Every structure is written in C-alpha cells, then in structure tokens.
Amino acid sequence: MVYWNCLYLHFNNGLNLVKINRYLAHKNKEQTNIILSISNRGKRVKITSKLSIESKYWDSKKQRAKPTYFNSVYVNKTLNKFQDFLESECVKQYEQFDEVNLDKLKVKSKEYHKHGKVKKFTFLTLIDEFIEFSIKSSGIRGNTIRTYNGFRKNIEDFELNRKKVITVNDINNELLLSFKMFLYEHYDYKDGTVHHRLKIKNIILNYAFKKKYIDNQDYRDVMVKNRTTTEIALTDSDVLKIINYIPQRRKLIHTRYYFLFNIYSGIRISDFINLTKEKIDLENGLIKLITKKGDSDITIPISKQMKIILDQFDVTQFKESLLSSYSVALKDLCKEAGIVDLVVETSYKNNKRIEEYKPKYKLVSSHTARRTFITRLRQRSISDSEIIKVTGHSNDLILRRYTKIDNAEAVSNIKNILDEM
Numbered sequence: 001m002v003y004w005n006c007l008y009l010h011f012n013n014g015l016n017l018v019k020i021n022r023y024l025a026h027k028n029k030e031q032t033n034i035i036l037s038i039s040n041r042g043k044r045v046k047i048t049s050k051l052s053i054e055s056k057y058w059d060s061k062k063q064r065a066k067p068t069y070f071n072s073v074y075v076n077k078t079l080n081k082f083q084d085f086l087e088s089e090c091v092k093q094y095e096q097f098d099e100v101n102l103d104k105l106k107v108k109s110k111e112y113h114k115h116g117k118v119k120k121f122t123f124l125t126l127i128d129e130f131i132e133f134s135i136k137s138s139g140i141r142g143n144t145i146r147t148y149n150g151f152r153k154n155i156e157d158f159e160l161n162r163k164k165v166i167t168v169n170d171i172n173n174e175l176l177l178s179f180k181m182f183l184y185e186h187y188d189y190k191d192g193t194v195h196h197r198l199k200i201k202n203i204i205l206n207y208a209f210k211k212k213y214i215d216n217q218d219y220r221d222v223m224v225k226n227r228t229t230t231e232i233a234l235t236d237s238d239v240l241k242i243i244n245y246i247p248q249r250r251k252l253i254h255t256r257y258y259f260l261f262n263i264y265s266g267i268r269i270s271d272f273i274n275l276t277k278e279k280i281d282l283e284n285g286l287i288k289l290i291t292k293k294g295d296s297d298i299t300i301p302i303s304k305q306m307k308i309i310l311d312q313f314d315v316t317q318f319k320e321s322l323l324s325s326y327s328v329a330l331k332d333l334c335k336e337a338g339i340v341d342l343v344v345e346t347s348y349k350n351n352k353r354i355e356e357y358k359p360k361y362k363l364v365s366s367h368t369a370r371r372t373f374i375t376r377l378r379q380r381s382i383s384d385s386e387i388i389k390v391t392g393h394s395n396d397l398i399l400r401r402y403t404k405i406d407n408a409e410a411v412s413n414i415k416n417i418l419d420e421m
Helices: 072-097 102-114 123-138 142-162 173-187 191-210 236-244 250-265 269-273 304-312 320-337 368-379 384-391 396-401 407-420
Strands: 007-010 017-024 031-040 043-054 286-290 297-301 342-349 352-359
Touching: 017 072, 031 072, 031 102, 043 072, 043 102, 072 102, 123 142, 123 191, 142 173, 142 191, 142 320, 173 191, 191 342, 236 250, 236 320, 236 368, 250 269, 250 304, 250 320, 250 368, 269 320, 297 384, 368 384, 384 396
Parallel strands: none
Antiparallel strands: 007 017, 017 031, 031 043, 286 297, 342 352
C-alpha cells in the first residue's frame, strides 16, 4: 500500500471512496501530534495517531517522518501499522453494512490505542525492554541489572526535573547533552561516573538501533572522557593494621576475612563471587579457576596467610548479593583499623580537575585488594610475566595500571636507598 498523499479505497460497486490523509495537529509548534484525517461521502473525522514529532522533521508531501529524523523508522512503521488497521476496519464495515461509519471508526481507533497497539514508546519502556532482553539472551544478573536500573533511575529523575515523559521520539543530541549536565548538577557526579552512565546510554540505544526503533547513531557523539578518580593500594603497614584489628561486629568480622583473602590472593571480585570449595585444593595448596573476564585459566598459590584464613572461615560464602553492603563495610573496617591518613583524591568534573584531601579509608573499594596484591608483588621485584599468570591479565601494560605506590612510602624507600649510597 502507498502511505503518502491520499489513499483511496475502492469497494465492489466502485461508488464508495474513503480518503486518508496524515498531517500535523499544529504546524507551527516545535513538537506536535500526528493526526489522521478520514473522509467519506462528505463527512470527515480526525483520529490521533498517539505519535508526536518535531515539525521540521515532517514531510507534508509524503505524509511521513523525514529520513533525517532521529526516530523516523519507528514513527513511520507505527503510522503504517495504524493506517493498515483503519483500512481493514473500513473494509469490514462496508462488507457488513454497505457503508463506512466514521463515528464507529473513531471508537475502534480508541480501542486500538487502549489495547496498546499504538502506544507512547518511552525511554523508560525501552530500558525495561532492553533489560528483559539482556536477561533472556545474555543471562545478565545481579550487579549488571542493578547498574542498568541505576541508569533507569537517572532517566526517571531527569523526567521529573523536566516535568515531561521522554519518548523514544524525543531522543536527540540536544536532549542527551541536557541529560549529561543533569548528571553533573543533580547528582554531583564526577567525569568517571558520567562516562559510565553515558556508556550505558550507548549500549541501550545500540539495541534500539539494531531493533530499528531509531535509524542513526548520532547519540554516540554525546560522551565524556573517562577520567577516573584517584585509586589506591594499601601499604604493608595498612595491611598489618587490618591483620591486627579484631572487629566486634559480625559484619566486619566477615568483611575482614574476605578482604584479607582478596589481598593475599589477588582474585578479581567477579571470580571471588563464583569461588567454590571445589576450586580450592588445600592438599596441593592451589586455587584453580577460569576467570569470568577474559576466560583465562589461572592458578593461585595458597600462601600461609591464606591457609590460616581458610582454616578459620569459609570465604566461599561471598555472593553477588553482598557486594553493595560489602563496599560500605570495607570503609568501616579500614576506618576502625586506623587507615585514616589523609591522601589527595584527584577527580574531574566536567573536565575540571578537582583535588581534595580525604582519609584513606574513604577511597577503599572492593578492587583495592587486587591493586594491593599486584603492587606488593611488584615492589618485591616479582616479574610482570609471573604476576599475569596468577591475576589473569592479558598483558603487562594493563597490569601496570594496578600498581599504586603510596607517595610517603615511595619517598621513604628512596630516602633509604640514598642513605645507603
């Protein structure tokens, strides 16, 4: 069928003519609804398509969204589908009653909208569809789902701030730039966090592009350079403080065991979540596993310190559901253990460098243990090629990023060497 200009439906006796046109409700408005006008035997009825578009992207001659419109594929496809429905209803009415009743047609169109065959495809609906698809196709779970839902909450808050629901039709770079600034201003996010949020935006809109809900990838242009905040590794004296500290709270007792085990093993947190007793070979003093990231076979030697922990505590209890509370508990543990020296945290916000003095424990995260493990080995002159065998990194360049030597410790080490010269 042809979907632009006028559509004529000829019935058996050739006398009945139905004319369908599409046009904008308000040509001069920036964003306006798309209306279908249906006329028959001197009567005319206007029916809303429940779709809206920016006026400049409407092709009035072809009566469809211009190809340059961000979401033209979805709009035109949905319009065509709705028009197909209206045409079929016209045919049904004429076959049954020898006429087309426009009032009944309007009622039928309302039923069509009510049952959701044409509905506002909102950004939140798209996110929900994407998450559901990812769970079914990729088996995402836990932390990944929480991350996507965190982005969904950002969009919800953004809508509340704008006092307007965001449809897929609304998504353009102007809106996304506004969203980026909202992340900075509303949440006080730093560049690293904004980068990750906009990266999720790209992942979801890539899905929309593949599904042909949108027909271009201009959204990729709205990004922020990934500038991470200061990352730390614990010094030997910091680790000793945790060893010597005996917490009273059950939560911190468990956290201490988990954290020390990670410091001594260097195991990635995603692999720690999946660690089972079967992978721990106490007889031969080895932990053998295949890393979730990179799918590498690694063997971790069980040190004396790890053996003590394994004899006292079941570290395989750690599960993904504990991650959020574990991150908070780590800071509490390190604070109570006395890891309170002030360190300079360098971060970036909207490309501006920010330096703040913070107690060291505030910079501790679940990944600190792995950085500490690598840093301590490199300080003891263990080669990168050997460390990689245990950590599962693909190359030593990535490994070097994990090495975080405390400034005071570096100065002290150099002074000791200079004193001996």
